[in-house]
Amino acid sequence: MREGPATVIRREDYQAPAFWIRTVDLTFDLDPAKTIVTSKLRIERNPNAPQGQALKLDGEELTLLRVLADGDSVSFRHEPGQLVIDNPPAPDSFTLEIRNAIAPEKNSALSGLYTSGGGFFTQCEAEGFRRITYFLDRPDVMAVFTVTLRADKHKYPVLLCNGNLVEQTELDHGRHCAKWHDPFPKPSYLFALVGADLVAREQRIRTRAGKDHLLQVYVRRGDLDKTEHAMNSLMASVAWDEARFGLSLDLERFMIVAVGDFNMGAMENKGLNIFNTKYVLASPATATDQDFFGIESVVGHEYFHNWTGNRITCRDWFQLSLKEGLTVYRDQEFSADMAGTPSARAVRRIDDVRGLRAAQFPEDAGAMAHPVRPDSYVEINNFYTATVYEKGAEVVRMMATLVGRDGFRRGMDLYFQRHDGQAVTCDDFAQAIADANPGSALSANLAQFKRWYAQAGTPTLHAEGIYDAPTQTFTLTLRQTCAPSPGQAEKHPYVIPVAMGLVDAEGRALPLQLEEEDAPTGTERVLVLTDGVQAFRFVNIDAEVVPSLLRGLSAPVHLRDGLDDAALLQLLNHDHDPFNRWEAGQRLALNRMLQAVEHRAAEAVLDEAFVAAMRAVLRHPTLDAAFKELVLTLPSESYVAEQCASVDPQRIHVVRELMRRQLAARLHADWIWAWEQHQVREGYRPDAQQSGRRALANLALRNLVLHAVETADPVWQGRAYQRVKDAAQMTDRFGALEALVGAHAQLAEPALAHFHALFADDALVIDKWFSLQAMAPEPIGEGAGQVLRRVKALMQHPDFTLKNPNRARSLIGGFCHGNPAAFHRADAAGYIYWADRVLELDAINPQIASRIARAMDRWNHLAEPLRSAAREAIKRVAAKPELSPDVREIITKALE
Ligand code: 0A1
Numbered sequence: 047m048r049e050g051p052a053t054v055i056r057r058e059d060y061q062a063p064a065f066w067i068r069t070v071d072l073t074f075d076l077d078p079a080k081t082i083v084t085s086k087l088r089i090e091r092n093p094n095a096p097q098g099q100a101l102k103l104d105g106e107e108l109t110l111l112r113v114l115a116d117g118d119s120v121s122f123r124h125e126p127g128q129l130v131i132d133n134p135p136a137p138d139s140f141t142l143e144i145r146n147a148i149a150p151e152k153n154s155a156l157s158g159l160y161t162s163g164g165g166f167f168t169q170c171e172a173e174g175f176r177r178i179t180y181f182l183d184r185p186d187v188m189a190v191f192t193v194t195l196r197a198d199k200h201k202y203p204v205l206l207c208n209g210n211l212v213e214q215t216e217l218d219h220g221r222h223c224a225k226w227h228d229p230f231p232k233p234s235y236l237f238a239l240v241g242a243d244l245v246a247r248e249q250r251i252r253t254r255a256g257k258d259h260l261l262q263v264y265v266r267r268g269d270l271d272k273t274e275h276a277m278n279s280l281m282a283s284v285a286w287d288e289a290r291f292g293l294s295l296d297l298e299r300f301m302i303v304a305v306g307d308f309n310m311g312a313m314e315n316k317g318l319n320i321f322n323t324k325y326v327l328a329s330p331a332t333a334t335d336q337d338f339f340g341i342e343s344v345v346g347h348e349y350f351h352n353w354t355g356n357r358i359t360c361r362d363w364f365q366l367s368l369k370e371g372l373t374v375y376r377d378q379e380f381s382a383d384m385a386g387t388p389s390a391r392a393v394r395r396i397d398d399v400r401g402l403r404a405a406q407f408p409e410d411a412g413a414m415a416h417p418v419r420p421d422s423y424v425e426i427n428n429f430y431t432a433t434v435y436e437k438g439a440e441v442v443r444m445m446a447t448l449v450g451r452d453g454f455r456r457g458m459d460l461y462f463q464r465h466d467g468q469a470v471t472c473d474d475f476a477q478a479i480a481d482a483n484p485g486s487a488l489s490a491n492l493a494q495f496k497r498w499y500a501q502a503g504t505p506t507l508h509a510e511g512i513y514d515a516p517t518q519t520f521t522l523t524l525r526q527t528c529a530p531s532p533g534q535a536e537k538h539p540y541v542i543p544v545a546m547g548l549v550d551a552e553g554r555a556l557p558l559q560l561e562e563e564d565a566p567t568g569t570e571r572v573l574v575l576t577d578g579v580q581a582f583r584f585v586n587i588d589a590e591v592v593p594s595l596l597r598g599l600s601a602p603v604h605l606r607d608g609l610d611d612a613a614l615l616q617l618l619n620h621d622h623d624p625f626n627r628w629e630a631g632q633r634l635a636l637n638r639m640l641q642a643v644e645h646r647a648a649e650a651v652l653d654e655a656f657v658a659a660m661r662a663v664l665r666h667p668t669l670d671a672a673f674k675e676l677v678l679t680l681p682s683e684s685y686v687a688e689q690c691a692s693v694d695p696q697r698i699h700v701v702r703e704l705m706r707r708q709l710a711a712r713l714h715a716d717w718i719w720a721w722e723q724h725q726v727r728e729g730y731r732p733d734a735q736q737s738g739r740r741a742l743a744n745l746a747l748r749n750l751v752l753h754a755v756e757t758a759d760p761v762w763q764g765r766a767y768q769r770v771k772d773a774a775q776m777t778d779r780f781g782a783l784e785a786l787v788g789a790h791a792q793l794a795e796p797a798l799a800h801f802h803a804l805f806a807d808d809a810l811v812i813d814k815w816f817s818l819q820a821m822a823p824e825p826i827g828e829g830a831g832q833v834l835r836r837v838k839a840l841m842q843h844p845d846f847t848l849k850n851p852n853r854a855r856s857l858i859g860g861f862c863h864g865n866p867a868a869f870h871r872a873d874a875a876g877y878i879y880w881a882d883r884v885l886e887l888d889a890i891n892p893q894i895a896s897r898i899a900r901a902m903d904r905w906n907h908l909a910e911p912l913r914s915a916a917r918e919a920i921k922r923v924a925a926k927p928e929l930s931p932d933v934r935e936i937i938t939k940a941l942e
């Protein structure tokens with residue numbers, strides 16, 4: 047664990063480095079117990095920095111063996127986390143040679159150089175390179191790397207690094223050597239190496255630009271048959287970035303390597319992306335449609351970083367959203383384009399918004415709330431957050447909305463023209479998009495727009511529409527507010543793009559003309575709210591209309607428009623915007639759920655109007671299956687919790703379960719119809735069309751099994767069980783298993799056992815098996831506490847280990863983050879479990895521990911006695927003196 051007191055790093059303290067490192071020559075003698083790293087650095091003083099400063103190199107958990115400056119010994123000293131050379135050689139540039147030792151096999155934090163499955167892998171973002179050797183480990187120091195790798199040839203036949211392979215030689219004692227050179231200057235966080243026994247799927251491509259490239263996907267022997275989809279996704283990503291943004295692959299060779307132990311999803315190291323196996327390996331038999339989709343999106347994300355992140359990188363870590371927000375926006379657009387039809391695009395957008403609301407909105411309202419560009423941090427690893435990533439992407443999306451699709455492309459072109467090869471800030475990005483679009487609402491309001499980077503919290507957009515029949519005008523008054531967040535008591539107004547339309551009772555979309563305009567501008571437009579309150583008066587409105595606001599969630603805000611049931615039903619039935627159609631359905635459900643939660647109605651009875659509306663969507667002749675599945679899925683328990691001032695997770699769970707049962711019972715015949723109509727009989731394709739049908743059929747099955755358990759009817763339970771045994775692919779097999787577990791069917795146990803036996807050797811499938819049980823709904827009434835008992839028992843399962851992040855996340859993360867009703871228990875058993883696991887994991891892997899620690903972010907909003915019990919548990923963790931800075935920061939913020 048890292049030594050030294052926790053220091054707060056502040057954005058306002060940024061200073062350019064006193065030295066640059068121009069070139070790096072690294073040699074690794076790879077050995078799991080003791081790897082020797084030799085580093086030769088060509089260093090220059092930065093003429094623009096205050097002169098006379100010492101050279102301070104970052105280093106962590108390194109054994110220093112020697113330091114030479116220009117070939118001579120030089121005096122040095124240690125400060126916490128740094129090697130200090132007070133008097134580097136006098137000339138402006140000199141060579142520093144450092145030799146140190148590290149122990150990859152002891153590196154359970156998985157940051158720096160570590161071993162996994164008998165191979166060597168690295169993870170350097172954000173500050174892992176300093177755990178390999180002493181360096182100026184900051185993103186604005188960019189160097190050209192040449193790397194020599196030496197290792198036992200039999201155990202580590204594959205030796206990879208960034209860039210191009212320039213030499214391969216045999217050495218004595220069964221060792222071999224590979225030398226790599228990366229011509230692009232890069233920050234140390236983009237360095238990577240791999241030494242392992244792997245095999246590769248290879249694909250040669252010729253791009254639009256007419257250049258030939260070699261694409262490779264490296265996996266363990268035996269996994270090659272699960273790499274086709276990753277390779278297809280990579281090829282599609284290359285083609286998409288050329289077509290949409292004119293950005294071509296700049297390397298002869300582009301490699302993806304899969305590793306079983308990895309803290310995050312994947313990493314965009316230059317030319318050598320390292321991936322969690324979860325985002326590489328897929329076959330129809332072992333991966334669900336969702337897994338296939340996740341692979342496409344993460345492969346795209348990492349590939350797109352090659353330009354947005356690598357060619358142009360971040361000046362400092364406060365600018366993280368510069369690369370992450372932009373790259374998430376790009377991967378979302380890629381996925382939407384891959385989905386194809388407008389309806390499939392809308393499904394993608396709905397999915398993204400669900401993710402934003404499930405993770406980012408709560409973050410923005412909790413102890414860890416921070417701006418997209420944070421002002422301070424203790425541990426940067428804690429800021430790879432939904433706010434930096436997903437809200438950051440929404441900020442980029444709003445810019446694109448304000449300047450239009452072509453305008454955004456012009457802005458991106460200007461951004462690359464200005465900053466290729468540089469380490470820059472979010473201001474530089476926003477400036478380029480605005481400058482390329484003079485006269486746009488973005489350039490007119492740029493300084494105000496940038497509040498999206500500076501202010502934390504989710505604003506609320508209040509809307510009121512008044513129709514005046516005699517004058518045929520519709521006046522829409524928009525108002526914005528934003529609640530205080532930690533350290534930010536008062537908020538200033540944002541620039542909020544409001545995409546909207548007006549829908550009348552017959553479903554007509556009315557032409558939109560503001561009173562100051564000569565003619566209508568179409569039936570959909572973007573209003574730009576810049577003041578606290580603004581009124582927009584539409585003319586020639588010849589009928590009562592319902593405003594359809596914030597289409598596609600055109601800004602990351604809460605909307606309070608006061609629409610009643612009738613208006614929402616009108617939008618659900620007629621809105622031309624599929625996103626708002628879905629949203630109307632969700633709001634109808636949410637209102638009912640909130641009412642039942644509030645009034646503690648023993649029976650949360652669904653009214654016929656709602657049930658009929660759901661039936662109409664389910665049976666609709668033209669709507670896509672994927673879209674129907676989204677409409678017919680009730681808002682999640684955590685989304686409902688977000689709307690409550692004082693949260694009672696048990697109560698919310700009971701209400702949602704009761705409503706789920708009513709929909710199962712009252713739409714019984716419709717679910718049978720849906721199940722029968724949406725079976726996919728042709729060969730498996732993970733595309734939008736087929737996956738939509740499977741999603742709806744599986745939702746139908748969940749409903750049918752739920753109802754069957756209620757009515758003690760064996761037929762549907764038996765069918766689901768049969769599917770677990772003989773489905774041809776994982777989406778249906780797992781869908782059936784979920785149906786049985788989610789309904790507490792008697793056959794759930796044998797089905798789980800059968801499933802485990804079938805996939806005992808497949809780690810990613812076993813992860814699913816663990817998380818399904820950790821997230822199983824807590825039984826209502828007697829049987830409460832059942833899930834926690836099972837989770838504890840599963841920790842003793844021979845397949846369980848805390849050391850593998852995917853496994854720990856599946857079980858512990860699944861329970862603490864994904865099962866509110868089972869986790870938040872009045873007897874505090876969930877909290878005691880949480881505290882024990884956070885402490886236990888912290889000694890192994892602080893990043894994973896700190897993610898689990900965040901399950902308590904929102905403790906302050908819990909109803910009593912949960913709130914007090916939660917605080918006690920947090921205090922218990924806080925009382926431990928030897929916490930990592932990662933966990934310490936989360937816990938301290940929770941108690942502030
Ligand atoms: N930059 C990667 C995510 C990543 C961040 C940190 C990591 O280790 C601490 C690993 C990966 C991405 O956005 O995909």
Ligand code: ZN
Nearest residue numbers: 347351370373
């Ligand atoms: Zn990223």
